[in-house]
Amino acid sequence: MTEVWGSSETGEEETRHHTPGTPCWTSLLVHDLEATKEFYGRLFGWTYYSPGPRQLGPYVRATLDGHNVAGIGELPPDRQLPNAWTTYLASDDADVCAEWIRCSGGTVGVGPLAAEGAGRLVLATDPAGAPFGVWQGQRLLGPRPAGTPGAEGTPVWHELVTHDAAAVLKFYRALFGYETKAAGAVDSDAFTLHVDGRPVASIRGAGPSLRHPHWMTYFEVADVDATARRVAELGGRVVSAPQETPAGRVATVADPEGAAFTLQRTGR
Structure with a gap:
């Protein structure tokens, strides 16, 4: 990521x-x-x-x-x-x-x-x-605050979660000309999208049981566990408990109206 x-x-x-x-x-x-x-x-x-x-x-x-x-x-x-x-x-x-x-x-x-x-x-x-x-x-996102390696609450990654990643990949690749690479295990239905040789997003297949295909926004935080607890304190909920991944520690949460997003602590 x-x-x-x-x-x-x-x-x-x-x-x-x-x-x-x-x-x-x-x-x-x-x-x-x-x-x-x-x-x-x-x-x-x-x-x-x-x-x-x-x-x-x-x-x-x-x-x-x-x-x-x-x-x-x-x-x-x-x-x-x-x-x-x-x-x-x-x-x-x-x-x-x-x-x-x-x-x-x-x-x-x-x-x-x-x-x-x-x-x-x-x-x-x-x-x-x-x-x-x-x-x-025009650009909507500004640069990170000067001198900081990361900034809590900023979007750092986007992932499409869908039924069949290989199938929908053809749509996005034809629309935007992405270069793609397989992600994860050889038999996994997951791909990374590249623009000008750099990874910008990913697509992951979750199988036919997925109710609603969606794009997931990842927000960077300094402490995934503490921020997930804070979400619950503020009236939201933890959808997926904090866990370690190759991209860093993550947790999926939802705000009080049910909008899901992922907290990510990237490696430094």
């Missing part, structure tokens, strides 16, 4: 566009925006600001040390969608991506539409039903 953050970009570098296929943003739609802001603020130390009028309803960007880390929007009262973090993948042309998704077994739910003058976005689902976003435009 690797992070999607730039290591030392400042000034003009922050406005450059992301390389197509790179996970470039993560966002969450919730029923109670204020309660969700409080939960993540107390868990990760996020602060918030509103970037301006939104076509899709109230929306804030979460920040750490002045740098964007994620977005949270509020659903209309009559919309009862399941809560889940959505990974956005960068594109040079959101309109072309949307048409390709429609013609390749996916579904476009929203867009393409302009977003605050910073770019264009699409919300879609892949052929297996996993929601994801497409972003064309």
